[in-house]
């Protein structure tokens with residue numbers, strides 16, 4: 001029987017690769033413009049990191065982690081997100097001793113045992129950015145500007161930036177009390193998970209995906225009515241910075257995000273179908289994971305969702321180079337010559353292909369067309385004798401004379417006459 005990929009996973013097939021490369025190139029290019037360096041962390045971590053980092057009352061920790069015991073009886077978890085691992089590495093490598101802020105980005109797979117559906121996978125990929133060591137509101141705005149800049153460069157048009165202020169450990173307890181007072185009346189109708197959240201972390205109830213809980217929280221008090229002066233000041237400045245950059249946004253008091261570490265600014269970038277990017281400030285996480293007191297802000301962007309949006313919006317993604325030169329050969333000697341020539345041309349940067357399938361000479365032409373080769377070169381007895389040949393441009397059959405031992409000339413013609 002045929003074996004299929006596990007539910008909630010997706011192959012990136014060769015026919016799709018150019019779209020992934022296109023967005024990844026943009027991530028790297030724009031990150032570079034913002035002075036952000038790449039970090040790669042392991043695919044798995046000690047489970048403890050996410051319990052402390054993401055939060056014990058979140059859906060991710062309560063329902064979605066791929067957690068298992070390894071052969072040494074350690075509890076291991078496949079990373080459900082990239083922030084906690086980046087913070088762990090930052091602390092472990094003592095990067096906090098260097099000049100701050102530290103600006104990091106990653107492109108990583110993430111794993112969450114979620115109900116698989118369009119745009120929601122069990123293995124998905126994130127482009128994430130984390131800025132450590134700046135409490136300035138300009139950094140919140142820079143992070144959002146970066147995310148919007150990436151999406152603009154990719155070509156997306158129908159995106160909305162929603163922001164909110166989640167307060168800090170000073171003002172949030174007051175909000176939690178108000179929220180609990182409001183939810184108390186409907187406590188019995190909350191889902192079982194939310195009942196456990198009521199005492200520990202009532203704000204998590206606002207993020208529950210259960211219909212009944214959504215209904216109950218519809219008219220819940222909003223955090224913006226409870227935030228302290230310092231959080232309000234910070235939020236006003238963030239908005240001012242966004243205005244300076246002319247980045248449109250809406251304040252949405254309803255967003256709370258699905259992870260526990262956020263303080264002050266949070267944001268989401270969405271289209272009609274789903275959230276493509278989410279992030280915010282998390283000023284206490286570095287300390288909670290064992291590092292020094294140090295503020296931070298960042299985001300994660302779902303790459304599958306980004307690519308789905310590119311497709312929905314019919315954005316044309318530049319294709320990568322097809323085969324530039326297909327070399328056909330007659331006879332054993334010709335074949336050997338073609339084999340060596342293709343190798344030599346590849347060494348100097350020409351994308352060349354030869355007959356590896358035992359095709360007849362006639363079938364080779366068809367094949368060259370099928371794979372979209374831009375030029376064709378035939379090596380027969382004459383060519384072997386004179387070391388002169390013609391390369392033919394497939395689209396209009398125009399021919400160019402070449403000398404077989406002048407590789408640079410062949411390359412130059414191919415690159416300039418495509």
Ligand code: HAM
Pocket residue numbers: 080081082083112114119120121122123124125126128129130258259275276277278279280297298299300301302303304305
């Ligand atoms: P998050 O909102 O959980 O935040 O995930 C960020 C993005 O990852 C989402 O907006 C979405 O595009 C994508 N995503 C999440 N779950 C799935 C899924 N099951 N299938 C496909 N795509 C998905 C974080 O992970 C935070 N670490 C972001 C952050 C970084 N905040 C501060 N720094």
